[in-house]
Amino acid sequence: MMWQFRFVIFCLVLTASSLSLSLPLSSPSEDSRYDEYSSSVCEVEKALPSMSSGGLVFFLHIPKTGGTTIRRNLERIERIDYIFAKNFSMYHDTASQVEETILHGRENNTILFYEIHATTAPSFFRLRKRLRRWRETAAQNQVPVFFFSLVREPVSYSFSHFNFFHLQKRNPSFERCNATEHDFIRKSVFNPQCQFLYKGEPSMRVQKNKNLQNNNITVHEQNCDMIQKEIIEQMDWVGTTAKLTNETLPLLSKLLDLPTSFTFENFRKIFLC
Ligand SMILES: *[C@@H]1O[C@H](CO)[C@@H](O)[C@H](O)[C@H]1NC(C)=O
Ligand SMILES: *[C@@H]1O[C@H](CO)[C@@H](O)[C@H](O)[C@H]1NC(C)=O
Ligand SMILES: *[C@@H]1O[C@H](CO)[C@@H](O)[C@H](O)[C@H]1NC(C)=O
Ligand SMILES: *[C@@H]1O[C@H](CO)[C@@H](O)[C@H](O)[C@H]1NC(C)=O
Ligand SMILES: *[C@@H]1O[C@H](CO)[C@@H](O)[C@H](O)[C@H]1NC(C)=O
Numbered sequence: 001m002m003w004q005f006r007f008v009i010f011c012l013v014l015t016a017s018s019l020s021l022s023l024p025l026s027s028p029s030e031d032s033r034y035d036e037y038s039s040s041v042c043e044v045e046k047a048l049p050s051m052s053s054g055g056l057v058f059f060l061h062i063p064k065t066g067g068t069t070i071r072r073n074l075e076r077i078e079r080i081d082y083i084f085a086k087n088f089s090m091y092h093d094t095a096s097q098v099e100e101t102i103l104h105g106r107e108n109n110t111i112l113f114y115e116i117h118a119t120t121a122p123s124f125f126r127l128r129k130r131l132r133r134w135r136e137t138a139a140q141n142q143v144p145v146f147f148f149s150l151v152r153e154p155v156s157y158s159f160s161h162f163n164f165f166h167l168q169k170r171n172p173s174f175e176r177c178n179a180t181e182h183d184f185i186r187k188s189v190f191n192p193q194c195q196f197l198y199k200g201e202p203s204m205r206v207q208k209n210k211n212l213q214n215n216n217i218t219v220h221e222q223n224c225d226m227i228q229k230e231i232i233e234q235m236d237w238v239g240t241t242a243k244l245t246n247e248t249l250p251l252l253s254k255l256l257d258l259p260t261s262f263t264f265e266n267f268r269k270i271f272l273c
Contacts, residue, residue: 046236048146048255054106055144056098057255058131060124060235061117062193063201064160065150066244070252072267074113080256082113088120095130102138102145111256123200125227131234146255147234150248151193152241159184161192165204194224197231
């Protein structure tokens with residue numbers, strides 16, 4: 001298969017997201033505009049690293065992009081030491097294991113799979129210098145690393161975001177809403193994926209307050225351009241939620257050398273909510 005030898009980096013992934021919600025709910029042009037962007041990918045000749053004697057996989061998990069499916073499947077694999085840095089204290093307590101790995105490699109050919117996600121965990125923007133250093137240190141010590149993330153088509157993302165944060169009961173710190181077009185539009189924010197990467201999840205609670213005119217929290221287009229550039233520079237792979245099953249999961253199977261009998265189970269109905 002072709003991707004065994006090379007893989008595709010989505011150069012314009014966040015540009016696609018930055019189309020944001022200035023489009024009304026059912027604009028007929030949104031799909032074609034997105035297609036225009038998503039087809040502007042660039043293919044890069046680049047081999048997957050060999051993890052046969054262990055290594056580090058860094059997973060930057062943007063909420064509502066399908067990352068839970070990845071975690072639930074991979075955390076049950078024996079050779080993978082899965083760390084889920086779901087908040088600041090988890091990150092704080094476990095980052096030393098990454099440091100250890102990039103300095104000295106792994107014992108017994110194990111793979112450290114390090115996922116950063118949600119609540120108070122540091123944003124990609126805050127982490128960027130550290131991530132850069134992790135890569136450099138690993139390269140100096142010849143420890144194989146693979147950094148990746150997933151992004152989602154922006155209209156589908158905004159529905160999912162609204163559903164998860166404003167309709168479901170498990171997010172009490174976000175305003176409860178009714179499933180109406182009015183509330184959906186009222187609660188829609190500019191480029192939430194960029195917001196998450198730049199300022200982290202806590203900032204999204206405040207951004208919702210549209211009374212804060214010219215607030216300091218909302219991301220702006222130039223912030224997102226910068227984030228996009230940084231993501232492309234630092235990630236080895238940025239997949240899309242829509243093609244999770246066809247691209248990112250097979251790529252991970254290859255990278256992690258999973259047995260051919262292994263199949264990924266789907267843990268969330270990510271395409272519906
Ligand atoms: C962070 O997550 C861990 C693991 O679920 C939990 O035990 C801990 O209480 C959380 N810390 C904070 C400050 O929420
Ligand atoms: C690696 O394998 C050896 C032999 O099975 C075992 O003694 C050792 O504890 C393992 N190391 C780790 C970090 O699991
Ligand atoms: C949701 O709908 C109910 C019933 O129509 C109404 O009483 C309530 O105020 C609405 N909530 C919001 C947040 O608009
Ligand atoms: C935004 O926040 C920074 C520091 O957090 C502050 O120095 C600056 O004055 C604020 N700008 C506005 C427009 O409020
Ligand atoms: C995924 O691959 C299958 C089989 O090759 C194909 O039928 C399907 O259309 C693909 N789905 C997407 C979203 O590309």
